[in-house]
Amino acid sequence: MTATASAVNGNVSAETAQAAAAKAAANQPVTFGKALNTALADALTADESVVIFGEDVGVLGGVFRITDGLTARFGNTRCFDTPLAESGIVGMAVGMAMNDMRPVIEMQFDAFAYPAFEQIASHVAKMRNRTRGRLPLPMVIRIPYAGGVGGVEHHCDSSEAYYAHTPGLKVFTPSTVSDAYLMLREAIDSPDPVVFFEPKKLYWSKDQVDLEELAEQYESQRAAKAEGKARIARPGTDATLVTYGPSVSVALEAAKIAAEEGRNLEVIDIRTIVPFDDETVSASVRKTGRAVVIGEAQGFVSVASEITARIQERCFHSLAAPVLRVTGFDIPFPAPTLEKHHLPSAERILDAVDQLQWEA
Amino acid sequence: MSSETREDLIAEVSRKFGISPEDYMLPARHMINLLNPDGSLRSHEEQGTEPGHEYPLPSPAELIRAYEALVVGRRVNDQNSALVRQGRMAVYPSSHGQEACQVAAALCLQDGDWLFPTYRDSVAVMTKGVAPMEVMTSFRGEWHCGYDTKQYKVAPMATPLTTQLLHAVGVAHAAKLRGENTVVVAMCGDGATSEGDFHEALNFAAVFHLPVIFFVQNNKYAISVPLSSQSAAPSLAHKAVGYGMAGERVDGNDLIALMAIMGRAVRLAREGGGPLLIEAHTYRMQAHTNADDDKRYREDAEVAEWVAKDPVKRMESYLADSGLLGDEVSERISAHAEQVAKTLRDGMNQEADTDPAELFNHVYSQPTAQLKEQAALLADELAREEA
Known part of the structure; x- marks a missing residue:
């Protein structure tokens, strides 16, 4: 390496460091x-x-x-x-x-x-x-x-x-x-x-x-723009968790635990309930063959119910197990000390995943 | 007029006549009424006007123009009721007996001003300039609203009660934020004043000091329920003071009084005086719609009493006695009314302009994937029916 080249490289490094510092500042959480x-x-x-x-x-x-x-x-x-x-x-x-x-x-x-x-x-x-x-x-x-x-x-x-x-x-x-x-x-x-x-x-x-x-x-x-497109929040191969809003982080937590146990779950964040992205959801479930739909709302006549029905209609021949739902109970939202029992948890999601008729 | 200027004016008038600002907002003790039922002009003392409540009379040209709209309105009401009886129109809530209110609500406005009508206000909508067949689109079952609301500055005729009053407030608010000089007339009936949105609309209009005139046609019945079961207020106009706006009562079958009072209201609102509530006393001469039976809840004698107060005859007598209505003008107006009636008859004989494919076109700016699937399903069904 020549002196000139080294000097140039030195400058580049300095500039890169500066840019990185600026970027780090801009990238405060x-x-x-x-x-x-x-x-x-x-x-x-x-x-x-x-x-x-x-x-x-x-x-x-x-x-x-x-x-x-x-x-x-x-x-x-x-x-x-x-x-x-x-x-x-x-x-x-x-x-x-x-x-x-x-x-x-x-x-x-x-x-x-x-x-x-x-x-x-x-x-x-x-x-x-x-x-x-x-x-x-x-x-x-x-x-x-x-x-x-x-x-x-x-x-x-x-x-x-x-x-x-x-x-x-x-x-x-x-x-x-x-x-x-x-x-x-x-x-x-x-x-x-x-x-x-x-x-x-x-x-x-x-x-x-x-x-x-x-x-x-x-x-x-x-x-x-991506209006109406669902997002694959975590790619996976064994089963699909379909959810949105407050339940996405809970589904991701469940997928992380499942990975440790050897199951690779895909998590889909719907993003827009209307318009609904049948394409992304169906493609994922056809690939994995299993699905759990998660929503915090009470489950009866819910968005989770609609998504479940749509998956059954579109992916029936790819399904290895019935599509299950994990939702809030059919009760008015509980008082603060009791809400943890009502909200879908990672454990409840994993229990549902366990029921997806896995071969022994 | 800013809200401060308006308050100054109220304070000045209040001082001058020895009344409190709250009293200034209250309606005059008597309903404003310029014409007797026989069409004779009342003396100034009998008109119900009080300090702060004086009204200039419309010009002869304005009166003839309004009378023409009144005659056309009556003809349209009766023609449409006939078309419903003949099964050529699905439904028509007639404003027979309320035509003076209908005409005054529309004629007080300028081109850039907005009108917010209810389902019973077809005549007001036509008077604002909407083509007769476009007004009747919903009543013939073709589509919900048949006219270009922005072109005419007329909102869709509202079927839910008083929801449209808040939309009127929003239109006025947007105009005010842009510094435009728009006035809005928002219509509802006596029963509708019990709705929550009536309260919210009046409150918002007063708080934001918006140029909205709330025009209540008190036709005495909400389908079958009389006003006495609807409100315990001294009058519907009295409700205004609770919001900090002025209220007024007017004989709703007296077109001259209505024009005077609405003209003044629009002028004050345009000058920045804020909202106003006007209660017009009138009477629904026919049943609520063709599906209603008014014999179950009111006496023939009561209806007969109101026949004597008819707004069209009253105005005709006044104009004829004042020498403003010659044979030539009278014949021209009748011919105009007949021509509008013929337009409606001919229009109702035409096939309605409907296409099942259109069902999916106006739900969103672009049909969703699901709507496209459903449109294809219906198209397939129709193709199989035809085959």
């Missing part, structure tokens, strides 16, 4: 909540028709701080508090969307969205159809949902099935920090109304992601 907050801020910047409103979303920044700092940064015409009335919040958003705005509204908790159900089911979902396509309603209804945080009654419902059962609504639920950012941006840009379910136990979860890089990635791939 980011919380799920911060990713959502950044997605909202970026959407407000990108599109002046975006407005955010709801209960306590202004000065306080929301009870989970997802709208933290937005009123201060963008003003109280872009992010503001409303009177305490959920039907009013959704109904006003319908009118604003009719008049060319893109409302992103917050329901404070899952069960608090029920007063708005008529507005959502009869108007948000149906306006495009009622008007023969002339009046689309692009808007996002953010709902913190599900349990695992020790919440009191009416604060922990998994209400996704009500909305998934309503034609005209899209239903998204991210399970990773980067999806929190990307899927919320997609939801806001969608020409269709999106009910956006945020697993509240994940708000404080962290990951090494570069939000600026994600933003660039979102902008550059906007045309080819």
Whole structure:
């Protein structure tokens, strides 16, 4: 190696080290909540028709701080508090969307969205159809949902099935920090109304992601966005765990334990309940021949039931065992000290996997 | 007018007449009523106006234009009821007897202003400019809403009660945020004031100080249930003060009073005065729909009483007695009404414009994979039926 070459190489190494240091700084762990907050801020910047409103979303920044700092940064015409009335919040958003705005509204908790159900089911979902396509309603209804945080009654419902059962609504639920950012941006840009379910136990979860890089990635791939695509969260060969939202981390935990026991499980994160990605789910189950569907909601007439039925219809001849479900019990969400018995656990998932008629 | 200016005005009027600001928001002691049932003009003292409640009269040209819409509206109501009886239309909730309210609600608005009607407000929708057959799309069972809501600035006729009042609030809010000068008239009936969304809409409109006029047609019945079983408030207009907006009562069969009161309301709202609640006293002369039997819940004598208060005859008498309605104008208006009725008869004789494939087209911006499968299933079924 010549002196010149060495000097050049030395410089390159120094630059690489600097870049790596900068990258490390940028790659401070980011919380799920911060990713959502950044997605909202970026959407407000990108599109002046975006407005955010709801209960306590202004000065306080929301009870989970997802709208933290937005009123201060963008003003109280872009992010503001409303009177305490959920039907009013959704109904006003319908009118604003009719008049060319893109409302992103917050329901404070899952069960608090029920007063708005008529507005959502009869108007948000149906306006495009009622008007023969002339009046689309692009808007996002953010709902913190599900349990695992020790919440009191009416604060922990998994209400996704009500909305998934309503034609005209899209239903998204991210399970990773980067999806929190990307899927919320997609939801806001969608020409269709999106009910956006945020697993509240994940708000404080962290990951090494570069939000600026994600933003660039979102902008550059906007045309080819992945809306409606399920994600293979863990590749595997022996059985498929199909799940979404708060249960993805539990399924991954189960898969990790199974791997130690010699079973290689594939985990699929549905990401969007509507539209539903039959293709990815079916391809996986045809490959593994076995499936367990997991959802935190009570199991009777649930999203897990629908997924199970779809797998039976599409993959019957590839199945070595009946498709099983692991869900919450058919009970109202329990008080905090009892919730651990209700929520699907890794153990309960592994018990179900054990029942998939393995050859001795 | 900003909310501060509005408060200054209320304070000034209150001082001038020795009334409290809350009293300023209360309706006048008597219903506003300019024409007697026989069409004679009431003296100023008898009109029900009080300090802060004065109303300028519409011009003769405005009155003739409104009368024409009134006559056309009556003809449309009666034509559609006939078409339902003949089995050529699925259902029609007639506003026979309420046409003055219908006309006033639409004519007070300018082109950029929005109207939010209910299922009984076909005549208001037509008066705002929507083509007659487009208004009737849902009643003939062709599709739910047949007109371009944004082109006409008319929301789909609402079947659920008062959900549309919140949409009206949202349209006004969006316009206000963009600095536009839009006024919105949101309609509902007396029974609908019991709904939760009525309360939420009025509260939101007042809190955000939006230019929405809530126009309640009190036609005395919610299908079969009379107003006395619906509300214990002194009047529906009195509900306004609880939200911090002014309320007013008006004779809903008196087109001149309605035009005066709605004209003033729109002007105040456009100037930034915030929302208003107007209760119009009228009467549903026919059953709720053709599926209803009104003989089970009201007496013929009560209906007969309201025949004498008919809004069309009242206006006709006033205009004729004032020399504003000559034979030529009268004949032109009748011919116009007949021509609209013929459009409806001819239209109902045409095959409805439906295609089963369209069922899947407007659920989302793009049909999902599942909807495509279902569309193919239906197409296959239809192809086999044809074969």
